[in-house]
Amino acid sequence: MKHFVFLIFMIFFVSVIFAMPTISDMINNPSAYDGKFLTVQGQAVGSVMRRGDYAWVNMTDGTQTLGFWMPYSLARQIKYTASYDFKGDLLTVEGTFVAMSLKHDGDMEFDVSKIVKIIPGEKIVHTIDFDRIIFLIVISVIAFVLWILKKKFFTPKI
Amino acid sequence: MSKKTVYSDLKIINYYTAKIVETMGWVMTIPLVTALIFEEWNTAIDFGIGMAISFVFGFTLEILCRDHQKEMDWLHGMFIAAYAWIILIIIDAIPGYLSGHYLSFLDAVFDVMSGFTTTGLVLIQRMYDLSIGMNMWRALLTFVGGQGMIVLSLSFLIGMRGGYMMYIGEGKSEKLLPSFTKTARAIWDISLIYLAVGTIALFIAGLVIGLKPVSALLNGIWIFMSAWSTGGFAPHSQNILYYHSMLYMLITMVIFIIGSFNFALHYAVMNKNRKEIYKNIETQSFFITVLITFTIVAVGLVRNNVYPNAVILFTKGFYQLISAHTTTGFMNIYPSQFGSWGTLAMVGITIAMLIGGSTSSTAGGIKGMRIGIIAKSFVFETKKLFMSSKTIKVQKFHNQEDIDLDNEVIKNAMVITMMYILSFVVGLIITLIYKYPIEKAAFEVASALGNVGLSTGITSPSMPDVLKVLFIILMWVGRLEFMAVIAFVAYPFMGAKRR
Numbered sequence: 001m002k003h004f005v006f007l008i009f010m011i012f013f014v015s016v017i018f019a020m021p022t023i024s025d026m027i028n029n030p031s032a033y034d035g036k037f038l039t040v041q042g043q044a045v046g047s048v049m050r051r052g053d054y055a056w057v058n059m060t061d062g063t064q065t066l067g068f069w070m071p072y073s074l075a076r077q078i079k080y081t082a083s084y085d086f087k088g089d090l091l092t093v094e095g096t097f098v099a100m101s102l103k104h105d106g107d108m109e110f111d112v113s114k115i116v117k118i119i120p121g122e123k124i125v126h127t128i129d130f131d132r133i134i135f136l137i138v139i140s141v142i143a144f145v146l147w148i149l150k151k152k153f154f155t156p157k158i
Numbered sequence: 159m160s161k162k163t164v165y166s167d168l169k170i171i172n173y174y175t176a177k178i179v180e181t182m183g184w185v186m187t188i189p190l191v192t193a194l195i196f197e198e199w200n201t202a203i204d205f206g207i208g209m210a211i212s213f214v215f216g217f218t219l220e221i222l223c224r225d226h227q228k229e230m231d232w233l234h235g236m237f238i239a240a241y242a243w244i245i246l247i248i249i250d251a252i253p254g255y256l257s258g259h260y261l262s263f264l265d266a267v268f269d270v271m272s273g274f275t276t277t278g279l280v281l282i283q284r285m286y287d288l289s290i291g292m293n294m295w296r297a298l299l300t301f302v303g304g305q306g307m308i309v310l311s312l313s314f315l316i317g318m319r320g321g322y323m324m325y326i327g328e329g330k331s332e333k334l335l336p337s338f339t340k341t342a343r344a345i346w347d348i349s350l351i352y353l354a355v356g357t358i359a360l361f362i363a364g365l366v367i368g369l370k371p372v373s374a375l376l377n378g379i380w381i382f383m384s385a386w387s388t389g390g391f392a393p394h395s396q397n398i399l400y401y402h403s404m405l406y407m408l409i410t411m412v413i414f415i416i417g418s419f420n421f422a423l424h425y426a427v428m429n430k431n432r433k434e435i436y437k438n439i440e441t442q443s444f445f446i447t448v449l450i451t452f453t454i455v456a457v458g459l460v461r462n463n464v465y466p467n468a469v470i471l472f473t474k475g476f477y478q479l480i481s482a483h484t485t486t487g488f489m490n491i492y493p494s495q496f497g498s499w500g501t502l503a504m505v506g507i508t509i510a511m512l513i514g515g516s517t518s519s520t521a522g523g524i525k526g527m528r529i530g531i532i533a534k535s536f537v538f539e540t541k542k543l544f545m546s547s548k549t550i551k552v553q554k555f556h557n558q559e560d561i562d563l564d565n566e567v568i569k570n571a572m573v574i575t576m577m578y579i580l581s582f583v584v585g586l587i588i589t590l591i592y593k594y595p596i597e598k599a600a601f602e603v604a605s606a607l608g609n610v611g612l613s614t615g616i617t618s619p620s621m622p623d624v625l626k627v628l629f630i631i632l633m634w635v636g637r638l639e640f641m642a643v644i645a646f647v648a649y650p651f652m653g654a655k656r657r
Contacts, residue, residue, distance in 0.1 A: 027492050027494060028494050030495075043286075045286035045394075046286065046394060046400065047368070047369050047370060047373050048368070049367055049368030049369060049401075049402065050368040051367070051368060055368065056368070056402045058394070058396065058400055060286055060395075062284075064395070064492075065286070065394070065395050065396050065400075066396075067396070067399065067400075067402050082286045082287055083286070083287060084198060084201075084287050084288065084289040084290065088286070100465070100466065100470070102466065102467075102470075104402060105404055105469070105470060105473045105474075106465060106466075106470035106473055106474050107399065107402060107490075108491075108492065108495075109402075124287075126198075126199065126200050128199055128200060128203070129200065129203070132200075132203050132204075132207065132256070133203060135207060136203055136206045136207050136210060139207065139210040139211060139214060140206070140210045142210075142214050143210045143213040143214045143217065146213070146214060146217035146218060146221065147213065147217055149217075149221060150217050150220055150221055
């Protein structure tokens with residue numbers, strides 16, 4: 001019974017994953033998805049740019065990035081966007097892909113109607129590479145010694 | 159070739175190259191300090207290493223070549239311009255490579271060459287988690303590259319002999335002031351004035367479109383540097399599309415059009431000689447070629463029914479055309495969308511990329527001056543067929559002053575133009591070996607050679623290494639306008655025979 005449930009789960013999981021186009025799929029083949037109601041997943045990047053009651057959120061699938069146009073009330077749910085210091089929230093959204101938006105100067109966009117799921121991002125801890133620090137110290141000392149030598153003994157007389 | 163001559167040449171070449179490498183080492187303090195301010199410790203370490211390697215390299219060469227001869231000739235200047243660029247792209251790629259955003263060191267070198275030549279083609283990955291310090295460095299690469307690393311070095315190295323030869327070698331020719339050190343400083347003064355004005359404009363626009371103040375300021379600085387230098391680097395992988403704003407797009411367009419004009423024109427306008435704007439052969443040539451190439455692009459887009467209305471056609475088509483013509487490379491469409499543009503529109507953009515901006519500007523391409531000279535001489539030669547010899551007058555063109563359109567001027571313009579076309583054809587043939595469609599290959603080669611940065615998607619980390627090296631060479635020869643590269647390549651065969 002356990003195996004059967006697992007199998008059903010896997011079939012469901014795989015079918016959901018394969019039915020869900022990636023952001024790159026939509027950008028590379030816009031006519032195939034134009035006007036379709038889809039479920040899409042992506043990581044929020046950069047800034048949430050508020051425009052009145054709506055906002056732009058750029059989302060990436062790791063390869064390409066697309067603008068998602070959504071009510072600001074939805075965008076407010078986003079806590080983290082990807083940057084050097086943070087892993088962005090992973091959003092699953094529903095909405096319509098628009099290959100050429102007439103309301104936004106012909107931009108390709110995804111009009112979000114619902115945020116299905118948010119997996120929160122987190123702060124990225126950058127561990128300092130001590131080998132690099134040692135290398136930096138050694139090479140800085142060499143540069144300093146060379147500078148002294150150059151100034152004291154080898155400055156050309158012009 | 160006399161060994162003594164070669165030894166003497168190498169000393170003077172390496173001595174001044176060392177000075178240029180050291181100058182760029184000092185430039186790394188800006189991203190280093192930025193990284194420290196934003197507590198990006200690993201980025202700060204990477205730039206510390208980059209600086210230290212620049213200084214070790216520079217000081218060692220200075221010590222080894224301290225007894226160099228004092229007089230520099232044309233060949234030295236030209237050779238240094240080409241050679242210093244090669245050394246710089248290797249040393250200045252170190253911080254980028256250490257950041258972990260490149261698949262290989264070659265990719266990091268590619269991006270530095272792209273930045274210095276103000277091309278804008280990129281192989282960097284995961285731009286969304288790039289540090290602020292690294293973004294600052296990428297903007298600086300285009301800003302310094304646009305003005306010229308040698309121009310920057312000349313600004314500091316007062317009385318540096320042979321500066322003029324290096325200045326010419328780096329693709330600049332105008333002498334704004336009697337001394338070249340003063341000219342180099344004037345170029346920087348002009349750029350810094352625009353930097354202040356442009357950054358303020360983009361900062362305000364950034365606030366209007368919903369960026370937070372710090373982000374609006376940083377994006378303003380970076381986008382200004384890139385636009386003014388006709389560079390095309392942006393802090394986001396979507397390029398200008400990221401901002402989803404017509405206002406932001408229009409401001410960038412104004413900046414990169416101004417940036418594509420000759421520094422001598424800016425200097426004239428700042429000295430209240432505003433007539434120069436419409437009298438100058440390069441501005442005349444620019445407006446005529448924009449009109450012609452945009453007509454080609456628009457006809458192509460209409461024929462293929464790419465955009466549903468004239469406003470969107472203008473927003474996308476004109477922005478991309480101007481971005482191509484000024485050799486900026488900012489994109490408000492995705493690279494894959496060029497696929498729907500059709501051959502005619504792609505030909506229009508490719509021609510615009512090859513024509514490029516003005517001489518002695520931050521732009522690349524054949525340049526408006528040469529196109530203007532060739533067009534004028536063509537019209538004159540045609541007219542001559544129908545005129546009696548008594549009525550023929552000497553033709554002139556205007557660039558700061560009226561200049562005779564003599565055979566020497568025409569020959570120089572033709573030689574550089576032919577070299578561009580030859581390089582384009584060679585680059586296209588090599589790219590076609592890798593089985594890319596011809597219109598995409600032509601587009602990408604023109605983009606690299608003209609230092610533009612628009613892409614149909616060929617330029618990517620997965621492209622063959624041979625093409626990466628080819629594009630690095632195309633960007634290099636396109637930016638230095640051949641003479642310095644010819645001196646660099648021909649020196650081992652002919653260098654010392656001149657004595």
